[in-house]
Amino acid sequence: MLTFLGDQVLGRDVCVYSGSVIDVFARVGVGEQATRSTLTRMVNRGLLRRQREGRRMYFGLTEHSEAVLRDGERRIWQTGAVNRHWDGTWTLLGFSLPESWQRQRHDLRSKLTWSGFGPLFSGLWIAPGEVDVADLVGELGLSAHVKVFRAHADAGMDIGAMIEETWELPELADRYESFVRRWQPWETRAPQADEALAQRLLLQAEWLRVIRRDPRLPVKHLPDDWPAEQAEKTFRGVHERLTPLAREAARRAIEVVAVNE
Template structure:
């Protein structure tokens, strides 16, 4: 999961190295049959403030987690994406560029998931809840979760082996229940809005931008994408028509896309100068 964007922008710690690394691989390796040298990753992430030790440790951890594959050429080590990493990064790209931050096309239907697991299965319960949150669900009441979308629950919980314990439904809200009431009960609507406003506090200004961004478009690109991807992955994509009129997601998305376009060419040029690649 991408790290949380801090609410205090000027005093905020930098995003975790793994989050920045996923942004880097998503921009420069996704859909390309390439592996990148360790030194290139260290140099690129070093521009954001990540230490060499943190980068090396994160690369090793991602290999163990099945996200990267290591290969050697001569005295150099290169890292390429695994199929699992490609899926994770493609999902992130879709959420950023295709799904977007504002849900203006809701059809009024919900997906409901009811579950009851044995009391001793705390780890399984945690994993299931994490998957449901990732898929856009919120807890409506004990053992019943809701998402304002048509969700492929089977795909969302794949590998957990909990299907026999789940009951999945599609439903509409009817009187006297109000959609906004359900949204406020199942989701932290003020918290979601606060995260978008924190993003705007950090990025919607001419000067001063975060210190590591000044004059370095590659650092800016990686930090910006990391902040934004974390934000949209935490956002359950609630229907805009039932959110407060001053909902900040649209403005935040406009700021993200404007900065991404502004920095893209210079960042790609800087990355090209750093990248040492070989066929994956």
Template sequence: MKPQSLMLSFLGIHVLDRRVAVFSGSVIDVFARVRVSEEAVRTTLTRMVKRELLARHRRGRRMYFGLTARSTAVLEDGYQRVWRSVVNRDWDGTWTMVGFSLPESARSQRHDLRSRLIWGGFGTVQNGLWIAPGEVDVPGLVGDLELDDHLRVFTVRTAKPTEAGQIAHSAFDLPAVAARYQAFLRRWDGDNPYPDAPDDLARQLLLHTEWLHLVRRDPRLPAEHLPGDWPAIRAEQVFRRLAEGYGESARTIAESVLDTIRP
């Protein structure tokens, strides 16, 4: 797991909504539990400051790091993704369709756009045409890329001879999504997950980081178009049970380790 992914999990669990800044030394202590080196932590903090995801606050010789408006928005979005159901049981039959065409000179922008669409639950119907179940806030998803002139966005329903089930199975790689949930279950659905982790704070960070990585790549397809043995259902049950089980112990450990200030 990348240090920044772990950092976002840490901030989302132990800093978001508290309105505090955290001493870098205590962050290093936390991340040593998941075998992230001091150098990697400091590099990650510096990069996140440059990306306006963290703000520095000096107190004497100590440097503290707090959230920015940008990181708060990212963490709140991550929180919603972590805790919402992985199976879409409320689908009303609508799809959001996005078409785009960018010149070869805009390769970097095209990559960014595709990455955002995948994050938003979109799959490819054909080249340059993407689709996601339900109504997706496309401006909120890609608006800052400033590609409005190149996008065409529609809310649609399938019509004969096209079936919604066909779209679900052709536009999205369901076997790959299922394989990721099955791998999660092999790691976490047992009597003693992550036995090498020193405590529940470490296990909490690993669990939340892996789960967010899973759900951000899950299009949340309608339940009626998923296999009956869809592994995400069991994986969600395991995640929620473990997250609740680690919560109090991890919070106690964090409170004993973290040095915080009101910025």
């Protein structure tokens, strides 16, 4: 849902008619009730705003969801899936929580994984590059229990082996390979405009799910046949092919109104 709304309204100061959302999601196999429930949940979580115009309901972005989508844009179009310019810096994060803080420990580990960290040891996590974790730690209220350092590996350190021990490389590679198998045929297909709108939504959502679970490990320390580069090439090629037709279909199918301040 965020992918769809980001594509249609991010940076435009408009809201989308709920009927248009339902129509587009029906094209990718999502039923009306599921779509309505998702819209309601996202409003309740502060990710969407509602705007009534007569008897019709429209949905737009909030500050929170705009920030999430801007981060997604950076991941897709700026940082990309392949880390070729790593400068040798690592971010180390150590934490020590009371044994009874099971929920806090789970939440911290989940957010660290989302931010590209892997468990070097049980209470010591590591991520490539300089990762700013101040907001993450502050949001959980754990600042007093966390220590963060920037570091470089010793000259004798086998970084490739450390990466294999810390991150699930086969699982990550499989996600990229599955993406290529799923989307490579679309590099040569000639879809209709309505089909292109639905497929472009699926393409963007699936690609974002793949790269957001990628810690962007330095490519020079990954296997020679690492599939991220091919997957990114496939994404960009299919995206370029679908976009003109998808935009044409969106103009016909999606009704928007200006945001009421």
